Amino acid sequence: AQKITQTQPGMFVQEKEAVTLDCTYDTSDPSYGLFWYKQPSSGEMIFLIYQGSYDQQNATEGRYSLNFQKARKSANLVISASQLGDSAMYFCAMRAPNFGNEKLTFGTGTRLTIIP
Amino acid sequence: NAGVTQTPKFQVLKTGQSMTLQCAQDMNHEYMSWYRQDPGMGLRLIHYSVGAGITDQGEVPNGYNVSRSTTEDFPLRLLSAAPSQTSVYFCASSYQSGSSYNEQFFGPGTRLTVL
Numbered sequence: 001a002q003k004i005t006q007t008q009p010g011m012f013v014q015e016k017e018a019v020t021l022d023c024t025y026d027t028s029d030p031s032y033g034l035f036w037y038k039q040p041s042s043g044e045m046i047f048l049i050y051q052g053s054y055d056q057q058n059a060t061e062g063r064y065s066l067n068f069q070k071a072r073k074s075a076n077l078v079i080s081a082s083q084l085g086d087s088a089m090y091f092c093a094m095r096a097p098n099f100g101n102e103k104l105t106f107g108t109g110t111r112l113t114i115i116p
Numbered sequence: 117n118a119g120v121t122q123t124p125k126f127q128v129l130k131t132g133q134s135m136t137l138q139c140a141q142d143m144n145h146e147y148m149s150w151y152r153q154d155p156g157m158g159l160r161l162i163h164y165s166v167g168a169g170i171t172d173q174g175e176v177p178n179g180y181n182v183s184r185s186t187t188e189d190f191p192l193r194l195l196s197a198a199p200s201q202t203s204v205y206f207c208a209s210s211y212q213s214g215s216s217y218n219e220q221f222f223g224p225g226t227r228l229t230v231l
Contacts, residue, residue: 004158009156033215033217033218037222043204043224043225043227044222044224044225045208045222045225047219047220050217050219052217091158091159093159095218101164101166102147102149102164102210102212102213102218102220103149103161103164103174104159104161104208104220106151106158106159106160107158108157108158109158
């Protein structure tokens with residue numbers, strides 16, 4: 001069974017500061033993928049970044065980077081130079097390659113609020 | 117290319133009423149799924165489908181039915197709504213993949229309240 005844990009229900013960060021959102025996971029599959037989604041107040045789910053378990057380097061997408069520590073089973077999202085528009089819910093999710101079920105297992109999310 | 121569309125955006129039902137949440141995608145994705153989002157619980161998989169005529173249960177299937185007669189559409193039916201089904205429902209679609217990387221595309225969600 002797969003499990004995602006996000007231990008920060010809410011965070012407040014000053015604008016322009018960097019922020020780290022924590023995510024730990026548990027799986028017995030050797031191959032898996034980790035995803036981060038952003039959910040603004042409008043409600044849609046926006047894909048941010050992906051990290052594969054065999055990737056040698058941490059994933060980066062613009063201001064987003066993923067601090068992947070495989071031995072610790074953590075996949076923290078780092079947002080550099082935060083902006084007011086970063087205020088949203090953030091979900092960490094995982095899937096193991098399983099042809100026939102593309103299911104994502106989600107964490108409970110972190111509500112990030114950027115303070116001007 | 118509309119992506120994944122869901123209707124309605126909002127719905128209020130009385131206990132015991134039935135309704136169908138609609139989901140459609142125009143990306144020719146084989147895989148479609150329904151999640152529900154509840155406060156403090158993240159998104160949980162209700163049902164999924166790997167192609168027309170093929171559906172299976174997720175982790176919270178009770179009280180919901182699905183069918184898939186076309187590649188494009190994957191409706192979710194509530195046969196007898198209960199207050200416990202008050203939630204935000206997301207439809208998602210993707211290609212079938214044997215890889216751990218497979219981006220799922222989400223619809224805008226349907227906010228359902230059962231009184």
